[in-house]
Amino acid sequence: MPVTNGELQLPALDPTERRINRILDPNHPLCREDVVWALEFIKKKVADEDPVLMDLSQPRLMQNFRFFAEAAMSLIHRRHYGDQEADRLRDWLRQAAYGLYKDTPREPNR
Template sequence: MNNYRPKPPFEQPLRRLLDPSYPLCREDVLWALGFIKKKVADRAPEWSGLDRPQLLARFACFADMALLLLHRRSPSSEETDCFRTMLGELLPREQER
Protein backbone atom coordinates (compact mmCIF):
# COMPACT_ATOMS: atom_id res chain seq x y z
CA MET A 1 0.00 0.00 0.00
CA ASN A 2 1.32 3.41 -0.93
CA ASN A 3 1.31 5.89 1.96
CA TYR A 4 2.23 8.85 -0.23
CA ARG A 5 0.38 11.97 0.83
CA PRO A 6 0.93 15.03 -1.34
CA LYS A 7 2.16 17.98 0.68
CA PRO A 8 0.09 21.17 0.56
CA PRO A 9 1.75 23.94 -1.50
CA PHE A 10 2.51 26.06 1.58
CA GLU A 11 4.69 23.38 3.23
CA GLN A 12 7.73 23.78 0.98
CA PRO A 13 8.29 27.51 1.66
CA LEU A 14 7.64 26.98 5.38
CA ARG A 15 10.13 24.13 5.57
CA ARG A 16 12.74 26.26 3.78
CA LEU A 17 12.18 29.12 6.25
CA LEU A 18 12.61 26.71 9.16
CA ASP A 19 16.09 25.70 8.02
CA PRO A 20 18.51 27.49 10.39
CA SER A 21 21.10 27.70 7.60
CA TYR A 22 18.64 29.58 5.37
CA PRO A 23 18.90 33.35 5.90
CA LEU A 24 15.53 35.04 6.21
CA CYS A 25 15.05 37.79 3.66
CA ARG A 26 12.39 40.49 3.52
CA GLU A 27 10.29 38.68 0.89
CA ASP A 28 10.29 35.48 2.94
CA VAL A 29 9.15 37.29 6.07
CA LEU A 30 6.43 39.13 4.12
CA TRP A 31 5.19 35.84 2.69
CA ALA A 32 5.18 34.21 6.12
CA LEU A 33 3.36 37.14 7.76
CA GLY A 34 0.71 37.02 5.03
CA PHE A 35 0.38 33.27 5.47
CA ILE A 36 -0.06 33.66 9.24
CA LYS A 37 -2.62 36.44 8.74
CA LYS A 38 -4.63 34.16 6.45
CA LYS A 39 -4.47 31.28 8.93
CA VAL A 40 -5.78 33.52 11.71
CA ALA A 41 -8.54 34.92 9.48
CA ASP A 42 -9.55 31.38 8.51
CA ARG A 43 -9.70 30.44 12.21
CA ALA A 44 -7.18 27.66 11.71
CA PRO A 45 -7.02 25.21 14.63
CA GLU A 46 -3.32 26.02 15.16
CA TRP A 47 -4.47 29.46 16.29
CA SER A 48 -8.04 29.14 17.50
CA GLY A 49 -7.13 26.45 20.03
CA LEU A 50 -4.45 28.51 21.80
CA ASP A 51 -4.84 29.73 25.33
CA ARG A 52 -4.38 33.43 26.02
CA PRO A 53 -0.65 33.35 26.97
CA GLN A 54 0.22 31.32 23.86
CA LEU A 55 -1.80 33.62 21.64
CA LEU A 56 -0.15 36.71 23.11
CA ALA A 57 3.32 35.19 22.65
CA ARG A 58 2.61 34.44 18.99
CA PHE A 59 1.15 37.90 18.47
CA ALA A 60 4.27 39.48 20.02
CA CYS A 61 6.50 37.46 17.69
CA PHE A 62 4.34 38.38 14.67
CA ALA A 63 4.36 42.06 15.63
CA ASP A 64 8.14 42.08 16.20
CA MET A 65 8.78 40.74 12.72
CA ALA A 66 6.32 43.18 11.15
CA LEU A 67 7.97 46.11 12.94
CA LEU A 68 11.42 44.94 11.82
CA LEU A 69 10.23 45.14 8.23
CA LEU A 70 8.84 48.63 8.76
CA HIS A 71 12.11 49.84 10.23
CA ARG A 72 14.17 47.91 7.66
CA ARG A 73 16.23 46.30 10.39
CA SER A 74 17.56 42.74 10.33
CA PRO A 75 16.15 40.40 12.96
CA SER A 76 18.36 39.27 15.82
CA SER A 77 18.96 35.56 16.34
CA GLU A 78 16.41 35.61 19.18
CA GLU A 79 13.76 37.19 16.94
CA THR A 80 14.56 34.76 14.13
CA ASP A 81 14.34 31.78 16.51
CA CYS A 82 10.97 32.99 17.81
CA PHE A 83 9.66 33.42 14.28
CA ARG A 84 10.91 30.04 13.12
CA THR A 85 9.37 28.34 16.16
CA MET A 86 6.03 29.96 15.40
CA LEU A 87 6.26 28.93 11.74
CA GLY A 88 7.16 25.37 12.72
CA GLU A 89 3.95 25.13 14.71
CA LEU A 90 1.98 25.85 11.54
CA LEU A 91 3.18 22.71 9.77
CA PRO A 92 0.86 19.72 10.03
CA ARG A 93 2.07 17.10 12.48
CA GLU A 94 3.28 13.90 10.88
CA GLN A 95 1.09 10.98 11.83
CA GLU A 96 2.61 8.54 14.32
CA ARG A 97 3.32 5.09 12.93
Protein backbone atom coordinates in the same frame (compact mmCIF):
# COMPACT_ATOMS: atom_id res chain seq x y z
CA MET B 1 1.68 10.82 -2.56
CA PRO B 2 4.42 9.30 -0.37
CA VAL B 3 8.05 9.92 -1.24
CA THR B 4 10.33 6.92 -1.15
CA ASN B 5 13.40 7.41 1.00
CA GLY B 6 15.23 4.10 0.78
CA GLU B 7 12.80 1.64 2.36
CA LEU B 8 10.93 4.25 4.34
CA GLN B 9 7.78 5.86 2.95
CA LEU B 10 7.55 9.53 3.99
CA PRO B 11 4.56 11.74 3.20
CA ALA B 12 5.35 14.57 0.81
CA LEU B 13 5.10 18.03 2.31
CA ASP B 14 2.68 20.42 0.68
CA PRO B 15 4.16 23.61 -0.85
CA THR B 16 3.17 25.74 2.16
CA GLU B 17 4.91 23.42 4.62
CA ARG B 18 7.98 23.25 2.40
CA ARG B 19 8.17 27.05 2.25
CA ILE B 20 7.75 27.43 6.01
CA ASN B 21 10.40 24.80 6.67
CA ARG B 22 12.77 26.53 4.24
CA ILE B 23 12.21 29.96 5.81
CA LEU B 24 12.77 28.57 9.31
CA ASP B 25 15.88 26.62 8.28
CA PRO B 26 18.95 28.36 9.76
CA ASN B 27 20.94 27.42 6.61
CA HIS B 28 18.52 29.27 4.33
CA PRO B 29 19.51 32.91 3.71
CA LEU B 30 16.52 34.87 4.97
CA CYS B 31 15.24 37.62 2.68
CA ARG B 32 12.56 40.28 3.02
CA GLU B 33 10.22 38.35 0.69
CA ASP B 34 10.40 35.32 3.02
CA VAL B 35 9.51 37.42 6.05
CA VAL B 36 6.58 39.07 4.27
CA TRP B 37 5.35 35.66 3.07
CA ALA B 38 5.53 34.20 6.60
CA LEU B 39 3.69 37.18 8.10
CA GLU B 40 1.00 36.89 5.38
CA PHE B 41 0.67 33.15 6.12
CA ILE B 42 0.11 33.86 9.83
CA LYS B 43 -2.27 36.74 9.12
CA LYS B 44 -4.35 34.53 6.81
CA LYS B 45 -4.60 31.76 9.42
CA VAL B 46 -5.93 34.27 11.95
CA ALA B 47 -8.22 36.07 9.49
CA ASP B 48 -9.69 32.74 8.34
CA GLU B 49 -10.21 31.74 12.00
CA ASP B 50 -8.36 28.50 11.31
CA PRO B 51 -9.53 25.79 13.76
CA VAL B 52 -5.92 25.07 14.79
CA LEU B 53 -6.06 28.35 16.71
CA MET B 54 -8.62 26.79 19.06
CA ASP B 55 -5.97 24.30 20.19
CA LEU B 56 -3.76 27.10 21.51
CA SER B 57 -4.18 28.58 24.97
CA GLN B 58 -4.86 32.29 25.35
CA PRO B 59 -1.37 32.91 26.80
CA ARG B 60 0.17 31.08 23.81
CA LEU B 61 -1.93 33.14 21.39
CA MET B 62 -0.67 36.28 23.10
CA GLN B 63 2.91 35.04 22.67
CA ASN B 64 2.23 34.33 19.00
CA PHE B 65 0.94 37.90 18.59
CA ARG B 66 3.93 39.37 20.44
CA PHE B 67 6.38 37.60 18.15
CA PHE B 68 4.31 38.47 15.05
CA ALA B 69 4.54 42.13 16.08
CA GLU B 70 8.31 41.85 16.73
CA ALA B 71 8.88 40.38 13.26
CA ALA B 72 6.63 42.95 11.58
CA MET B 73 8.28 45.88 13.36
CA SER B 74 11.71 44.51 12.51
CA LEU B 75 10.70 44.40 8.87
CA ILE B 76 9.55 48.02 9.03
CA HIS B 77 12.68 49.36 10.73
CA ARG B 78 15.48 47.43 8.99
CA ARG B 79 16.51 47.07 5.40
CA HIS B 80 19.34 44.50 5.72
CA TYR B 81 19.92 41.66 8.17
CA GLY B 82 23.19 40.35 9.49
CA ASP B 83 23.41 36.68 10.47
CA GLN B 84 22.58 37.35 14.11
CA GLU B 85 19.61 39.57 13.25
CA ALA B 86 18.36 37.03 10.70
CA ASP B 87 18.53 34.30 13.36
CA ARG B 88 16.54 36.45 15.78
CA LEU B 89 13.97 37.29 13.09
CA ARG B 90 13.70 33.61 12.14
CA ASP B 91 13.07 32.74 15.80
CA TRP B 92 10.35 35.43 16.01
CA LEU B 93 8.68 33.95 12.92
CA ARG B 94 8.92 30.44 14.39
CA GLN B 95 7.31 31.67 17.61
CA ALA B 96 4.63 33.68 15.76
CA ALA B 97 3.67 30.65 13.65
CA TYR B 98 3.70 28.24 16.60
CA GLY B 99 0.79 25.79 16.30
CA LEU B 100 -0.25 26.98 12.84
CA TYR B 101 1.47 24.31 10.75
CA LYS B 102 2.03 20.56 11.00
CA ASP B 103 5.74 20.53 11.84
CA THR B 104 5.34 22.74 14.89
CA PRO B 105 7.73 21.48 17.56
CA ARG B 106 6.75 21.27 21.21
CA GLU B 107 6.03 24.61 22.78
CA PRO B 108 9.26 26.51 23.34
CA ASN B 109 10.11 27.92 26.75
CA ARG B 110 9.60 31.67 26.73
